[in-house]
Amino acid sequence: xxxxxxxxxxxxxxxxxxxxxxxxxxxxxxxxxxxxxxxxxxxxxxxxxxxxxxxxxxxxxxxxxxxxxxxxxxxxxxxxxxxxxxxxxxxxxxxxxxxxxxxxxxxxxxxxxxxxxxxxxxxxxxxxxxxxxxxxxxxxxxxxxxxxxxxxxxxxxxxxxxxxxxxxxxxxxxxxxxxxxxxxxxxxxxxxxxxxxxxxxxxxxxxxxxxxxxxxxxxxxxxxxxxxxxxxxxxxxxxxxxxxxxxxxxxxxxxxxxxxxxxxxxxxxxxxxxxxxxxxxxxxxxxxxxxxxxxxxxxxxxxxxxxxxxxxxxxxxxxxxxxxxxxxxxxxxxxxxxxxxxxxxxxxxxxxxxxxxxxxxxxxxxxxxxxxxxxxxxxxxxxxxxxxxxxxxxxxxxxxxxxxxxxxxxxxxxxxxxxxxxxxxxxxxxxxxxxxxxxxxxxxxxxxxxxxxxxxxxxxxxxxxxxxxxxxxxxxxxxxxxxxxxxxxxxxxxxxxxxxxxxxxxxxxxxxxxxxxxxxxxxxxxxxxxxxxxxxxxxxxxxxxxxxxxxxxxxxxxxxxxxxxxxxxxxxxxxxxxxxxxxxxxxxxxxxxxxxxxxxxxxxxxxxxxxxxxxxxxxxxxxxxxxxxxxxxxxxxxxxxxxxxxxxxxxxxxxxxxxxxx
Numbered sequence: 001x002x003x004x005x006x007x008x009x010x011x012x013x014x015x016x017x018x019x020x021x022x023x024x025x026x027x028x029x030x031x032x033x034x035x036x037x038x039x040x041x042x043x044x045x046x047x048x049x050x051x052x053x054x055x056x057x058x059x060x061x062x063x064x065x066x067x068x069x070x071x072x073x074x075x076x077x078x079x080x081x082x083x084x085x086x087x088x089x090x091x092x093x094x095x096x097x098x099x100x101x102x103x104x105x106x107x108x109x110x111x112x113x114x115x116x117x118x119x120x121x122x123x124x125x126x127x128x129x130x131x132x133x134x135x136x137x138x139x140x141x142x143x144x145x146x147x148x149x150x151x152x153x154x155x156x157x158x159x160x161x162x163x164x165x166x167x168x169x170x171x172x173x174x175x176x177x178x179x180x181x182x183x184x185x186x187x188x189x190x191x192x193x194x195x196x197x198x199x200x201x202x203x204x205x206x207x208x209x210x211x212x213x214x215x216x217x218x219x220x221x222x223x224x225x226x227x228x229x230x231x232x233x234x235x236x237x238x239x240x241x242x243x244x245x246x247x248x249x250x251x252x253x254x255x256x257x258x259x260x261x262x263x264x265x266x267x268x269x270x271x272x273x274x275x276x277x278x279x280x281x282x283x284x285x286x287x288x289x290x291x292x293x294x295x296x297x298x299x300x301x302x303x304x305x306x307x308x309x310x311x312x313x314x315x316x317x318x319x320x321x322x323x324x325x326x327x328x329x330x331x332x333x334x335x336x337x338x339x340x341x342x343x344x345x346x347x348x349x350x351x352x353x354x355x356x357x358x359x360x361x362x363x364x365x366x367x368x369x370x371x372x373x374x375x376x377x378x379x380x381x382x383x384x385x386x387x388x389x390x391x392x393x394x395x396x397x398x399x400x401x402x403x404x405x406x407x408x409x410x411x412x413x414x415x416x417x418x419x420x421x422x423x424x425x426x427x428x429x430x431x432x433x434x435x436x437x438x439x440x441x442x443x444x445x446x447x448x449x450x451x452x453x454x455x456x457x458x459x460x461x462x463x464x465x466x467x468x469x470x471x472x473x474x475x476x477x478x479x480x481x482x483x484x485x486x487x488x489x490x491x492x493x494x495x496x497x498x499x500x501x502x503x504x505x506x507x508x509x510x511x512x513x514x515x516x517x518x519x520x521x522x523x524x525x526x527x528x529x530x531x532x533x534x535x536x537x538x539x540x541x542x543x544x545x546x547x548x549x550x551x552x553x554x555x556x557x558x559x560x561x562x563x564x565x566x567x568x569x570x571x572x573x574x575x576x577x578x579x580x581x582x583x584x585x586x587x588x589x590x591x592x593x594x595x596x597x598x599x600x601x602x603x604x605x606x607x608x609x610x611x612x613x614x615x616x617x618x619x620x621x622x623x624x625x626x627x628x629x630x631x632x633x634x635x636x637x638x639x640x641x642x643x644x645x646x647x648x649x650x651x652x653x654x655x656x657x658x659x660x661x662x
Contacts (some may be wrong), residue, residue, distance in 0.1 A: 006603060007455055007555040011447075013223035014612050016599040016644055022653050025199060026393035027121050027386030030112075035059050039112060040042035042394045044156050044235040045180075046425040048249055049346040052143070052240040056199075057114055058140040061107035063123065063288050067131045067204070068101045069093065088130045088206030090173055091161070091481050098163040098202040099173050100132065107137050113236055116159070116229035119388040127219070130206035136232065140197045142189065148268075152184040153199070156234030156420060160205040160212050167198050167402055176485070177205065178213065178418040178439050179492050185238070195424055205230035211482040212611035213439035213489050213514075215389075215416035216381065226381070226643050227390040243268030244277060244332045245343040250499040252531065255369045257310040257443060259283075259292070265302040265330055265343075275332040279304055282327045283315065283349065288297070307528050315369050316350035316501045318410045321431030323348045323501075338357075350386060350428065350501035355534050356547045356578045356632075364578040366533070366632045368504075376624070376631025377411035377435060378649070379583060382419055383642045385596055385652050398422045399654060400431050400639055407649060407659065408620075413582070413635045416440055416510070418493055427502035435505040435535065436497060438490040442476035442514030449474040450512040454540040455555060461540040465513045475541075477516040485516065490521065494529050506532060507582075507609070511539035511552065519545040538582045548632070552583040554603050558622045560629035578632035581623055586637040586647040587615045589658060594651035602647040603637075613659060616649070 023031070030037045039057040043049050072087045089097060115122035117134065128134050151201055153164070159177030163170060166188035174181045207217045207228035218225035243266070250262040265277050274627060276297070283292035291310055298304045314322045330343040357367045365372040380400070384391055391397045397420075404412060411433035414423075418439060427434050454460055465471055472478045490508065497503055506525055509515040515537065520547045522536040536546030551561065560579060588602015589612035606612040614637075623634040640648035650657055 001556065002456065003385060003555045007604075008552070010601075010603050011452060014599040014601060014644065016222060016597040019597045020595055022596050024384060024386055024392050024396060024654050026391075026396045027110060027384070030121060030392060033429055038305040040114065040235050040394065042422060044154065045421050047347050047421070048246070050239055050241065050344065051494070054143075054238055056138070056140070056236040056238065059110050060113050060136050061136045062108040062109050062111040062117065063104040064126065064138070065101070065104050065133050065135060067097060069097050071131055087635075088210035089204065091212070091485065094161040094204045095163075095173050095175060097267070098161055098204050099170055101133055101163075101202050103137075103200065103202070104135055104590065108578050111136070113234050114156070114234050115390050116231050116233045118227055118229045119386065119390060121392060127228065128203075128205055128207075130219075130631055134203040134205070134231045136201040136203070138199055140199050140238070142195045142582060143240055145186070145189075145240065148503070149243070150184055150186045150241050150243055151189065152239050152241055153185050154180065154235075154237050154239065155183070156236070157181045157418075158201070158203060158232050159230055160203075160214075162173040162201050162203045165198075165200040167596045168200075176213075176489055176492075178489065179213075179496065180234070180421075181408070187309045188231055195494075201232070203231045204342060208444070211441055211443050211476075211487055213441035213482075215439050216383070222599070222644055223545045224645065226383055227388055229390075230611065233388070233390050236497070242343050242355075243332065243355060245273065246279075246328065246345055249328055249345060249347060250495075251347060251349035252499060253310070253313060253324075253349050253501070254347055254531070255313075255315055255353035257313045257349060257351065259308045259310060259349065259351070261296065261304060261306050261308060263298065263304040263328075265298055265304075266351045267302045268332075277302060277413040278331050279332070280329040280331060281308075283310075284325045284327075286322075288384055288428075299603070299652075302341065310351070313351035316352040316431075317368060318405075318431040318433060321350070321429055323350050323429060348428070349499070350573070352501050354504040356576075358576065363630045364576045364632065366504075366578055370380050374624075374627050375411050375433065375580075376409050377413050377433070377633060377635040378407075379415050379417050379635050379638035380412040381638060381640075381642050382417045383640075384654075385643075387570045388443055391420070394422055396432070396654065398426050400650075401430050403650060403657065404639060405430065405432060407657075409636075411435060411504075411633070411635070412639070413437065413507070418497075424497060424500040425500060428500055432502055434500070434503045435507055436493070436503050437507040437510065438486070440513045441486060442482050445476050445513060446474055450476075454512070458556075461551070462542045462544070462615045464541045466509075466512075466543060467517050467519075471509065472516050474513045475512045477514045482514065487521070487524070489527060490525065494525055498529055504532060505535055505548075507535040507550075508546075509537050509541075512541045515541060518543040522546045533578075535580070535582065547577055548582070549577045550580045550582040553581060554584060554586055554637075558584065558619070558626060560626045579630055580632050581626070582625060583635050583637050585619050587612055587619070588646045590641075590646040591651050591656060591658065594653055594656055596641070596652050599644040600646045601644045609658065616659070
C-alpha cells in the first residue's frame with residue numbers, strides 16, 4: 001500500500017531561501033593553508049604509476065567571457081518543462097566555439113584547481129552560465145626532455161567541452177565531462193622558452209540547459225538536484241614518457257586463476273620504422289615472491305590482449321581485499337635501436353569472480369567467488385559542500401569508505417558519477433564492492449513521467465517501452481546527439497574502470513531519466529565486459545533485460561516482489577534475474593549547525609534523532625530479512641546529506657555520523 005502522505009510530501013520540494021556556510025575538516029585545512037596548500041598531491045592513476053610526473057593542481061588564472069556564438073532557441077516542449085532556462089549549444093557548435101574563441105586580454109581572477117568555479121574551495125564562487133566561456137591559464141616549469149621523451153598532459157575530468165592550448169597553439173579539443181583525456185604537448189613546446197610553457201583552456205558547459213550526460217547537476221538546484229559545476233574538477237598533471245610508451249593497461253583476474261591482460265602502446269618510429277614492442281610483466285604476492293614473469297609481444301598496432309594463468313590465487317573479497325603488485329616494462333627493439341628504450345609502470349591486480357546464479361534452492365542470487373553473497377549497499381552521490389563533485393582530499397575519500405564499512409555496508413553505489421581513479425583504488429584496497437552508474441543526461445525532465453506516475457502506479461514499471469518515439473520524448477531522450485554521447489561515455493567508462501576488482505555491477509539507466517534502448521545497451525555492455533552483471537534499469541520502466549530485477553521503494557512496505565509480469569520476456573539470455581532493492585529508505589533528519597540550507601528534503605519527518613535512528617535501523621533490518629524471501633541485496637539512501645537533502649547517515653560536512661550523534 002502506497003504511503004500517500006509521505007509521497008505527496010516528497011513531491012513538494014521545499015524552497016531554499018538562503019544557504020549556510022558549510023565546510024569539511026579537509027576543506028577547512030586547505031583554506032587555512034592558503035595559496036600554497038598542497039591540493040590532492042597523490043598520484044591520480046594508481047593502476048598506471050610512473051616515476052617522472054608532476055601534479056599541476058593549485059592556483060591558476062581564470063576568466064569568464066561572453067559566448068562567441070548565439071544560443072539556439074529551445075524546442076516548445078523543452079521550454080514548457082524547463083521554464084525560463086536558456087538553450088544550449090549542441091556538441092559540434094560547442095567544439096567550434098571553444099576552438100575559435102579569442103582569449104581574454106586579461107585574466108582577472110584566480111582559481112584553485114581542480115575545484116570548479118562554483119565550488120567554495122575554488123575561491124571563485126561563480127556559476128558558469130550557458131552563454132559564457134570559462135578560461136584557465138598557467139605557466140608550466142618544464143623538465144629537461146631528451147630527443148626520445150614526450151611530455152604528456154593529463155586532465156582527469158573537465159566538464160563539458162574544452163580546447164587545450166599550449167604556447168598559444170591549439171593542442172586538442174575534448175568533449176565529455178566525466179572521463180580523462182591526455183594531450184601530447186611536445187610538438188607545441190618552444191625551444192626558446194627557457195624551460196617554461198603557457199597552458200590555457202577554454203571551456204563551455206551548459207549544465208542542464210543542454211542534453212549531455214550531467215548527473216545530478218542543475219542550474220536551479222533543489223530537492224534531489226544539486227549545484228552545477230563546470231570546468232576542471234579532477235586533477236591536472238603531466239608525465240615524461242619515452243616516445244614508445246603504454247597508454248593503457250588493464251589487468252583482470254578471475255577466481256579460477258586466469259588473468260586477462262589488455263594493453264595499448266603508442267608506437268614511435270626509429271629511423272623511419274616502428275620497432276617491435278614487448279611487455280615484460282611481473283606479478284608479486286605480499287611476500288615479494290614472483291607469481292608471474294612473462295614477456296608478451298604487442299601486435300603491429302601496439303595492442304595486446306592475452307590470458308595468463310596463476311595456480312591457486314589468493315582471492316579478493318570485502319573481508320580479504322588481497323591485491324597483487326604488478327610491474328610492467330614496455331621494451332622496444334629495432335635494428336637501429338640497440339639501447340632498447342623502455343617504459344616502466346607500477347600497477348596491481350586481484351583475482352575474483354562475480355555473477356548471477358541460482359542458489360541451492362534455485363533462487364537467483366549475487367555470487368562472489370562461486371558462493372552466494374548478500375549485498376548490503378548504500379547510495380553514494382559523491383558530493384561535498386566545499387568541493388561539490390571534487391573531494392577536498394584523499395583522506396576524505398577514505399573517510400566515506402571506512403565509515404560505511406564500519407556501519408555494516410559492503411557495497412557503495414556510485415550514483416550518476418564517474419569518480420576519480422583514487423576512489424576506486426581505495427575501494428580495491430579496503431574491500432568495498434562498487435555498483436557503478438552510467439552518467440545520465442537528456443533534455444529537461446518531466447517529473448510526472450520519471451517520478452510521480454511510477455511512484456503512484458506501480459503497474460507501469462514493466463509496461464513502458466523505451467524504444468517508442470513518444471515514450472522517449474517523455475523520458476527526455478529523443479536527441480540523437482545525446483544518445484550517441486551517452487553510448488560513447490558508457491562504453492568508455494566500462495573500458496576505463498574494468499581493471500578495478502571492487503566494481504561488480506554496471507548500472508545503465510535510473511528511474512527513466514534520459515533512458516532509451518536499455519535492452520540494446522545491456523547487450524552492448526555485456527559484449528564489452530562479460531565478467532560483470534548489469535543492472536540495465538534501476539527503479540522502474542523495466543525492459544526485461546540485464547541481470548537484475550531492480551526496484552526502488554520509498555513509499556511502500558518493503559517486499560520481495562517477484563511478480564511474473566516483470567520476469568517475462570528476454571532476461572539475461574538465461575531466463576532468470578536476481579531481485580534487488582536498488583534504492584529505499586531516504587529518511588530525513590537535519591542536524592542544526594551542519595545544514596547546507598534552510599530547506600530540508602527527505603522521505604520522512606521525525607521529532608527526534610532517536611526516532612530517526614530507529615526508523616533507519618528498522619528499515620535496514622526489514623530489507624535484510626527479505627534475503628530469506630529471495631532478495632539478493634539492497635541499496636539504502638544514502639551516505640551523507642547533500643545540499644537540501646538531509647537523508648544521509650553522515651552530515652554533509654562529514655563531521656557527524658547521525659547514527660552515533662547524541
